[in-house]
Amino acid sequence: MTSHAILTTVTERPGMLHAVTKVLADHSADIKYVDIHGGDRLSEIYLEFTLPDDGAAAVIEDLGRVPGVESVAETPTFGRIYGKRVIVMGGGAQVGMVAMGAIAEADRHNIRGERISVDTIPLVGEHELAAAVRAAARLPRVRLLVLAGSIMGGEISVAVAEVRKLGLPVISLNMAGSVPDEADLVVTDPVQAGVMAVMAVADTAKFDLMRQLKKRY
Amino acid sequence: MTSHAILTTVTERPGMLHAVTKVLADHSADIKYVDIHGGDRLSEIYLEFTLPDDGAAAVIEDLGRVPGVESVAETPTFGRIYGKRVIVMGGGAQVGMVAMGAIAEADRHNIRGERISVDTIPLVGEHELAAAVRAAARLPRVRLLVLAGSIMGGEISVAVAEVRKLGLPVISLNMAGSVPDEADLVVTDPVQAGVMAVMAVADTAKFDLMRQLKKRY
Numbered sequence: 001m002t003s004h005a006i007l008t009t010v011t012e013r014p015g016m017l018h019a020v021t022k023v024l025a026d027h028s029a030d031i032k033y034v035d036i037h038g039g040d041r042l043s044e045i046y047l048e049f050t051l052p053d054d055g056a057a058a059v060i061e062d063l064g065r066v067p068g069v070e071s072v073a074e075t076p077t078f079g080r081i082y083g084k085r086v087i088v089m090g091g092g093a094q095v096g097m098v099a100m101g102a103i104a105e106a107d108r109h110n111i112r113g114e115r116i117s118v119d120t121i122p123l124v125g126e127h128e129l130a131a132a133v134r135a136a137a138r139l140p141r142v143r144l145l146v147l148a149g150s151i152m153g154g155e156i157s158v159a160v161a162e163v164r165k166l167g168l169p170v171i172s173l174n175m176a177g178s179v180p181d182e183a184d185l186v187v188t189d190p191v192q193a194g195v196m197a198v199m200a201v202a203d204t205a206k207f208d209l210m211r212q213l214k215k216r217y
Numbered sequence: 218m219t220s221h222a223i224l225t226t227v228t229e230r231p232g233m234l235h236a237v238t239k240v241l242a243d244h245s246a247d248i249k250y251v252d253i254h255g256g257d258r259l260s261e262i263y264l265e266f267t268l269p270d271d272g273a274a275a276v277i278e279d280l281g282r283v284p285g286v287e288s289v290a291e292t293p294t295f296g297r298i299y300g301k302r303v304i305v306m307g308g309g310a311q312v313g314m315v316a317m318g319a320i321a322e323a324d325r326h327n328i329r330g331e332r333i334s335v336d337t338i339p340l341v342g343e344h345e346l347a348a349a350v351r352a353a354a355r356l357p358r359v360r361l362l363v364l365a366g367s368i369m370g371g372e373i374s375v376a377v378a379e380v381r382k383l384g385l386p387v388i389s390l391n392m393a394g395s396v397p398d399e400a401d402l403v404v405t406d407p408v409q410a411g412v413m414a415v416m417a418v419a420d421t422a423k424f425d426l427m428r429q430l431k432k433r434y
C-alpha cells in the first residue's frame with residue numbers, strides 16, 4: 001500500500017468531485033483527505049489517498065481524461081508538511097501562554113524531524129466552546145486538545161467527555177468548573193501545559209500521557 | 218442558495234466518497250469542503266455544500282438510502298466554528314511572540330462575533346518553509362500568512378511571491394534575507410505583527426492591509 005497526494009484543477013461546477021472520485025474508486029484508492037478550494041471559474045481539488053499497489057501514474061493519467069479536469073499534479077501531503085495538530089482553545093490570555101509553551105516545544109521536536117502544528121482559537125461562551133470541542137474531533141490530523149481558561153463547565157464538560165470517548169486526549173488548565181475533572185491531565189502553569197501537550201503527541205519525546213492519567217500539576 | 222454541513226458515518230471501504238458525492242451531484246449541490254475521518258470499521262465523511270434551494274432534508278434522506286451509510290446528521294460548519302485562519306510559521310521564538318499578539322487580538326474580535334483562529338508551525342530549513350508556504354494557499358479558510366524568523370530568503374521568497382499571486386496576503390517580520398522584500402507588509406515587533414495580521418482579516422476591524430502595502434514598521 002502506498003500513500004499519495006494529488007492536486008487537480010477543475011472547472012467550477014457541481015458534480016466535479018463526484019467525477020474525480022469515480023477515478024479513485026475505479027483504482028480501489030482509499031481516500032484519506034480531500035480539500036476543495038473554490039475559485040470563480042476554476043476550483044482545486046486536493047486528494048490524499050492510499051493505493052493497493054504503487055501505481056499513482058495510472059490514476060493521474062485517468063484523472064487527466066475526466067471532462068472538466070484542466071490539470072493534475074502530484075504534491076507533498078499536508079501530513080508531511082503540517083503534521084500532527086495540537087488545538088488550544090479558551091480565553092485569549094491563557095491560550096496565548098499555552099501556545100507559547102507548545103510552540104517552543106514543537107520547535108525542539110520539529111528540528112529533530114517531527115511535524116507538529118499548534119492551532120489556537122480564543123473563544124468565549126459555554127455553547128461556543130462546547131461546539132468547538134466537538135468539532136475538534138472532526139478536524140483532520142488533530143491529536144490533542146488543550147482547554148485553557150479560568151472557568152469552564154456544564155456543556156463544555158459534556159463535550160470533553162464525548163471527544164475523549166472518540167479517542168482525542170484532553171489537557172485542561174487547573175481552573176474553576178468541572179472541565180478539569182473530565183480531562184486526562186490537569187496542569188496549573190499554562191506554558192507547562194503547552195509543553196506537555198506537545199510532548200504527549202511527539203514521537204521524539206518519551207512522555208507518556210497515559211502514565212500521567214488523571215494527575216494534577 | 219443555502220449553506221449546509223452534514224456528517225455521515227459510513228462503512229470503511231473504497232468508493233464510499235464516490236457514492237456519497239453522487240447524491241450531492243444529483244441535487245446540484247456545490248461541495249465547498251469535505252473531511253474524511255477514518256476508523257477501523259466505520260469512517261466519518263463530513264461535507265459542507267451549498268444548494269440552489271433550501272431543501273437539505275431531501276439530501277439527508279437520499280444519503281440515508283446509500284448502501285454503506287450508517288447515519289446522517291446536520292451539523293454546524295467549521296467556518297461557523299473555527300472561522301478564518303491566520304497561519305504563522307518560522308522560528309519557534311518568533312512564532313510564539315507573533316501568536317501571542319495574534320491570539321490576544323483575535324480574542325477581542327471573536328468576543329464581538331468574529332471567528333478567527335491562529336494556527337502555527339515552528340519550522341527550520343529553506344526547503345521545508347517554502348513547501349509550508351505553498352501548502353498554506355491550499356489549506357481551507359486561510360486568509361493571511363505571517364513569516365516569523367530572523368533570516369529567510371531564496372526558495373521561501375519564491376514561494377511567498379507565488380502565494381501572493383494566488384491572493385494570499387503575507388506579513389513578514391523585519392529580518393535578514395529577501396522575504397521582507399516580497400511581503401505585503403513588514404513589521405519589526407512580532408506581537409504587533411500578530412495583532413496587525415488579525416486586524417487585516419477581521420470584519421470587525423477598520424485596518425486595511427492594502428493601504429499599508431509595502432510599508433515597513
